[in-house]
Amino acid sequence: MSTTPFQGALEAIAKPLEFAAAEDFARLARVKDLERGVAAACARALALALPPDVKRVIGLVEASFAKPLAEVEQKPVIQRALAALAALRDPSFADAAIARPLSGLAGIGPKRAQQLAQRGLRTVADLLFHLPSRYDDRRASVRIADLEVGRRATFSGEVKVADFGPRRGRVRTFSAVLGDESGVVTLKWFRGGEAVASSVKKGVRLRATGDVRRYKFSKEVTHPEIDVLREGDEEGAGEGIVADYPTPEGVAPRTFRRWVAVAVEQYSDLVPSTLPAKLAAQRGLPPTPEALRQIHQPAAEADPEALRRRHTAAHERLVLEELYLLEVGLALRHAERAKEPGVALDPARPGVVAALAGLPFRLTAAQQRVWQEIAADLAEPHPMNRLLQGDVGSGKTAVAVLAAVAAAESGRQAALMAPTELLAEQHARTLRTLLAGAPRLRAALLTASLPRAEAETIRAGLAAGEIDLVVGTHALFQAEVRFARLALVVIDEQHRFGVLQRQALAGRGPGGLHPHVLVMTATPIPRSLALTLYGDLDLSVIDELPPGRTPARSVLLREGEGPRVVELVRETLARGEQVYVVYPLVEESEKVDLRAATEQAERIRAAFAGVRVDLVHGRQAAAERSAAMDRFVRGETRILVSTTVIEVGVDVANATLMVVEHAERFGLAQLHQLRGRVGRGKRPGTCVLVARASSEDSEARLRALLETSDGFAIADADLRIRGPGEFLGTRQHGRLPDLRFADLVRDARLVALAREAARETVRRDPGLRRAEGLARAVRTRWGERLALVGVG
Numbered sequence: 029m030s031t032t033p034f035q036g037a038l039e040a041i042a043k044p045l046e047f048a049a050a051e052d053f054a055r056l057a058r059v060k061d062l063e064r065g066v067a068a069a070c071a072r073a074l075a076l077a078l079p080p081d082v083k084r085v086i087g088l089v090e091a092s093f094a095k096p097l098a099e100v101e102q103k104p105v106i107q108r109a110l111a112a113l114a115a116l117r118d119p120s121f122a123d124a125a126i127a128r129p130l131s132g133l134a135g136i137g138p139k140r141a142q143q144l145a146q147r148g149l150r151t152v153a154d155l156l157f158h159l160p161s162r163y164d165d166r167r168a169s170v171r172i173a174d175l176e177v178g179r180r181a182t183f184s185g186e187v188k189v190a191d192f193g194p195r196r197g198r199v200r201t202f203s204a205v206l207g208d209e210s211g212v213v214t215l216k217w218f219r220g221g222e223a224v225a226s227s228v229k230k231g232v233r234l235r236a237t238g239d240v241r242r243y244k245f246s247k248e249v250t251h252p253e254i255d256v257l258r259e260g261d262e263e264g265a266g267e268g269i270v271a272d273y274p275t276p277e278g279v280a281p282r283t284f285r286r287w288v289a290v291a292v293e294q295y296s297d298l299v300p301s302t303l304p305a306k307l308a309a310q311r312g313l314p315p316t317p318e319a320l321r322q323i324h325q326p327a328a329e330a331d332p333e334a335l336r337r338r339h340t341a342a343h344e345r346l347v348l349e350e351l352y353l354l355e356v357g358l359a360l361r362h363a364e365r366a367k368e369p370g371v372a373l374d375p376a377r378p379g380v381v382a383a384l385a386g387l388p389f390r391l392t393a394a395q396q397r398v399w400q401e402i403a404a405d406l407a408e409p410h411p412m413n414r415l416l417q418g419d420v421g422s423g424k425t426a427v428a429v430l431a432a433v434a435a436a437e438s439g440r441q442a443a444l445m446a447p448t449e450l451l452a453e454q455h456a457r458t459l460r461t462l463l464a465g466a467p468r469l470r471a472a473l474l475t476a477s478l479p480r481a482e483a484e485t486i487r488a489g490l491a492a493g494e495i496d497l498v499v500g501t502h503a504l505f506q507a508e509v510r511f512a513r514l515a516l517v518v519i520d521e522q523h524r525f526g527v528l529q530r531q532a533l534a535g536r537g538p539g540g541l542h543p544h545v546l547v548m549t550a551t552p553i554p555r556s557l558a559l560t561l562y563g564d565l566d567l568s569v570i571d572e573l574p575p576g577r578t579p580a581r582s583v584l585l586r587e588g589e590g591p592r593v594v595e596l597v598r599e600t601l602a603r604g605e606q607v608y609v610v611y612p613l614v615e616e617s618e619k620v621d622l623r624a625a626t627e628q629a630e631r632i633r634a635a636f637a638g639v640r641v642d643l644v645h646g647r648q649a650a651a652e653r654s655a656a657m658d659r660f661v662r663g664e665t666r667i668l669v670s671t672t673v674i675e676v677g678v679d680v681a682n683a684t685l686m687v688v689e690h691a692e693r694f695g696l697a698q699l700h701q702l703r704g705r706v707g708r709g710k711r712p713g714t715c716v717l718v719a720r721a722s723s724e725d726s727e728a729r730l731r732a733l734l735e736t737s738d739g740f741a742i743a744d745a746d747l748r749i750r751g752p753g754e755f756l757g758t759r760q761h762g763r764l765p766d767l768r769f770a771d772l773v774r775d776a777r778l779v780a781l782a783r784e785a786a787r788e789t790v791r792r793d794p795g796l797r798r799a800e801g802l803a804r805a806v807r808t809r810w811g812e813r814l815a816l817v818g819v820g
């Protein structure tokens with residue numbers, strides 16, 4: 029199947045020629061009307077939007093078949109034609125052509141090309157996919173009296189006065205008064221007036237487009253786009269709907285439009301459409317070349333508003349194309365991974381059964397189901413690649429522990445990686461209780477702040493295979509850590525890790541065997557994001573909380589309501605329960621933040637004499653912090669003041685009050701995590717958000733949090749408020765989708781459609797052997813990012 033009109037047209041020319049030439053021209057005599065057929069096919073190709081050099085070649089072929097050939101001429105002419113077409117028929121020709129530098133385009137010299145490059149526009153394709161930011165509806169002229177301040181409009185009239193203003197420094201303003209029967213408006217040029225002055229003269233009729241502004245008591249338009257109307261030009265008839273682009277400094281909009289027009293007219297039919305035809309037909313989508321034309325050069329009857337909102341079939345084509353390529357890439361990677369050699373574990377060993385029975389609780393139905401999904405993966409001789417989603421407190425750790433026991437009981441090692449030292453320490457503590465039923469399992473904690481000698485001992489234990497389960501931070505995966513028999517990697521709170529880090533871990537098995545990878549996240553990820561970021565992973569969801577949980581009550585207080593906070597703390601302490609007080613800590617203002625937290629700890633100590641108050645933060649020595657956490661876990665400390673290091677994973681059932689200071693500075697997911705720290709036991713929890721006056725965004729976040737406790741609803745709200753770019757935090761490296769057209773909020777449904785179509789494509793044709801164009805497109809766009817090896 030051809031993916032571009034260009035390829036289709038070329039094949040229509042070449043096929044009859046090849047047929048005639050086959051087997052040393054054996055069938056030549058039987059081909060009727062060869063010349064007419066080839067010439068007609070050439071004419072159809074020449075009608076396409078193709079570059080001049082391509083058209084020249086096709087034009088030559090057309091000319092050589094323009095009239096019936098004598099028998100002796102036929103063979104050499106056919107051979108020459110096929111030879112001339114060979115380069116164009118190379119499957120990579122079109123890709124290379126649209127990747128040509130812009131300096132090769134008519135009207136763009138080296139200097140212009142450099143200007144464009146500064147805006148990231150280097151190739152023809154860059155220009156073709158540089159979408160207009162808005163559209164001018166120039167179909168109808170507005171009467172000058174009806175011009176509205178603050179709006180963009182097209183209007184025409186006669187120049188009544190035109191002159192330069194007084195010189196101010198180096199600038200001389202040129203202005204012209206344009207009038208029609210209804211009124212007048214001033215046009216102004218602060219620069220470039222000299223060029224305009226030659227055509228804008230008294231008595232000349234103009235059509236102008238620009239943003240109308242108020243100036244003193246009248247209206248004016250600065251730097252309008254103008255056309256001089258000649259005798260007989262219809263004043264009302266504008267240029268239709270005109271695309272308006274974000275242009276580089278110093279490039280006039282009209283010039284830029286002309287360049288885009290050249291790119292569209294000379295290259296658009298080289299752009300592939302890779303979406304399955306059925307899906308495109310169902311959605312009523314034009315092929316990509318047609319979509320580009322509709323977007324850059326809309327028809328007069330198009331809807332400018334729909335174009336502006338990027339809400340047209342043409343835009344949907346670009347969005348779906350983009351998502352489909354990404355999803356095919358992810359599906360291929362998924363398929364590749366499923367074939368990698370791995371270690372089959374035995375999750376049915378008696379030791380695993382004993383560990384399950386030894387848990388201090390019974391698994392919920394959701395945990396049970398997920399454990400089964402994971403166990404089935406582990407039993408395969410190929411690596412598991414699974415994302416485990418579950419809201420805060422849904423009990424993901426227990427499931428991960430069972431998987432670790434399965435590895436150990438099968439004579440292998442497991443590593444559990446947490447994003448912070450505190451969380452790693454917390455996990456190590458939790459494991460001791462959870463592993464009551466697996467006394468033989470040898471577990472260790474390895475973090476960066478461990479004393480050198482101790483870390484050395486643990487590393488040696490790992491290398492010797494004497495440690496079955498190691499818990500740690502990313503320090504676990506530094507080069508000097510060697511595992512004797514690593515078969516399972518669990519990554520907790522994946523939203524803190526980049527995709528690349530995830531990739532780095534996967535290659536750590538002994539003897540080239542890939543370990544099973546379980547990625548856990550409590551930040552519920554909106555589905556559209558999950559399908560793109562983690563589209564290569566299988567998904568398990570724990571959608572149920574352990575019994576007896578009551579979602580924490582949320583209270584929003586403003587600065588100055590301190591006494592109310594004190595009262596809540598007092599009540600909580602009176603019930604024998606414990607309290608968290610959390611401070612934000614951002615790197616830029618770390619010192620100030622830390623001081624604020626420290627001072628607050630002092631104030632609280634003073635206010636609650638006789639009550640033990642501890643302070644934990646990320647700058648503490650691990651031992652000190654760990655001791656403080658232990659005191660809180662044991663209930664000796666009643667109030668824990670901390671920076672956000674407790675954001676994830678901390679688990680103290682007796683803590684029922686969470687006070688978040690400067691709640692306006694936290695992200696929605698973070699707040700949801702923090703809230704999830706209380707109400708973990710039988711007693712209901714309360715989360716008090718103390719917010720200062722804040723931005724619209726942060727108010728929206730706080731509102732969303734008060735309205736729902738459903739993590740997924742919160743995730744969607746977060747995505748809406750912050751946008752996908754920021755969703756995972758700016759510290760993410762190798763963050764996936766570099767999406768140009770798709771908007772994961774607006775296009776959430778299309779993501780699901782693209783995913784379905786992609787998985788279907790890859791299921792039917794695993795190596796994309798029958799879809800060469802698609803394979804190439806995926807490789808070009810995502811090959812490197814997704815580390816695809818076997819595509820195409």
Ligand code: ADP
Nearest residue numbers: 389390391392420421422423424425426574679
């Ligand atoms: P998260 O999914 O947020 O990581 P955890 O694994 O930390 O959740 O579990 C939260 C709390 O719920 C822990 O105290 C854990 O012991 C408890 N828990 C987990 N599963 C169950 C269960 N099936 N029944 C009762 N409590 C459970």
Ligand code: MG
Nearest residue numbers: 424425550677
């Ligand atoms: Mg957890």
